[in-house]
Amino acid sequence: MANITSTVAGKVKEINISVGQTVTEDDEAFIVEAMKMENVVYGEAGVVKDIKVKVGDSVEEDAVLAVIE
């Protein structure tokens, strides 16, 4: 069980996955905006169990964005 964690500190701009969806490591799961730049957070292999943030939330680096099983 791995989690999708944010690679940068910033604001969640887009959430491209949903609970129950099967994701791979190549999926662009989230977009976090930092320093006015869009950063893609890629997924982990597995099924999305929970999404911990919503669009507009501020997140720290390494913050858990989604729980994957």
Next chain:
Amino acid sequence: MNNWLIAFEIYFLGFIIAVVMAAMIKVMLIVIRRLSPPEKAAEKNEGGSA
């Protein structure tokens, strides 16, 4: 005074000040952490349950 000498003297001084500042930052962080262990324990607990 030779221009290259001036330039390198400034660079040298700058390097020293930069290193001193970096060392100061390290020392500062250690000192702050030593001075507030109760806070640090509280932060650790919060970090654990989040």
Next chain:
Amino acid sequence: MNLADLFQGVGTFFYQEPKIAIARVVLIFLGIFLVYLGKKGTLEPLIMIPMGFGMSAVNAGVLFLDGQKHLEIGTIFMDPLETDTTGLMDILQIDFLQPIYTFTFSNGLIACLVFMGIGVISDVGNLLRFPFTSMLIAMFAELGTILTFPIARAMGLSLGEAASIAVVGGADGPMVLFTSMLLANDLFVPITIIAYLYLSLCYGGYPFLIRLLIPKELRGVAVKSAKKTDISSKEKIIFDVVACTLLCLLFPMAAPLFLCFFLGNAIKESGVFKYMQLLEDVFLYASTFFLGLLLGVLCEGSTLLDPLILKLLVLGMLALALAGVGGIIGGYVVYFINGKKFNPTIGIAGVSCVPTTAKVAQKEVQKANKRVVVLQYAMGACICGVITSAILTGLYVSIIPLLQ
């Protein structure tokens, strides 16, 4: 009455020296071109759109200031060269940009306000986590600031002029403005404009430098980070206070800049939301806007025709190019010291054009390997670059007068 008095913008062409008239035409088109590049995104639009417009307008809107005598030609935008107090009071009541110029530009206030804004959007966390790495990269990135000085001197510039154009390598507009006002007052207009022009070009030019000096495999290296220590806001504020006081003690000539940057950062970390909004939304954008506008309006054909301009153009480019090279060398040094677990591209972020160079580093790294994120490290080096530029500016400003 003759035809020249009717449409004086055009008429004045015939009463000016040919080289000034030609300069005016060139600058009008250059201004339009800058607006275009700003809109397109090649150059930083926040500065270039007001600057381009100002440039075109000030070179087009020229008139005869003395009615039909046709001897005094100028604009009613502003007069940067007026020094007589009484004359200045007159102009303050007539030229619409003069108040902003006299009360915010020539005393460095606008540069300091921009610096305050930069402080408020910067996160010093990574600088505090990796002080030695950040400082190392940042000092290497000051190579341009150092090497350009003797080269400028060899090209015939005075001590103050050489120092001012060398500071362009520090990649901080406000600092160049500050230094050139203090050390090379006659040339501060062209030097500052060259600085801002080139700084806007960094975004477009540095990627090529990166690709030239760093092979693709190295550009995609992930940074192996140890466990992330949490840096609290309290620690950041303490750093702001200590660093500010220390640097002011060492370099009082540059104290206004230090005060503004660290105050801005402290406000960010203190979470006083209203002040953060004030600094970021009002101060930063207002001062950037007027800075761009004033810079454009300063580009009057007659003010810019100093024979030194060509040399300054070359030296400015040299300063920033060397800074980029130096930064990348610093990136390589850290790469080797850290056992190849570092990305040398981060070095370019040591050239302290916040946050532009950090973004450039991030973009180039992601182009080489889409999974790797270096933004945090790049920002650490970038902010550190501001501090090292400030240190060197302080040193120049303190030492050069002693040598004169």
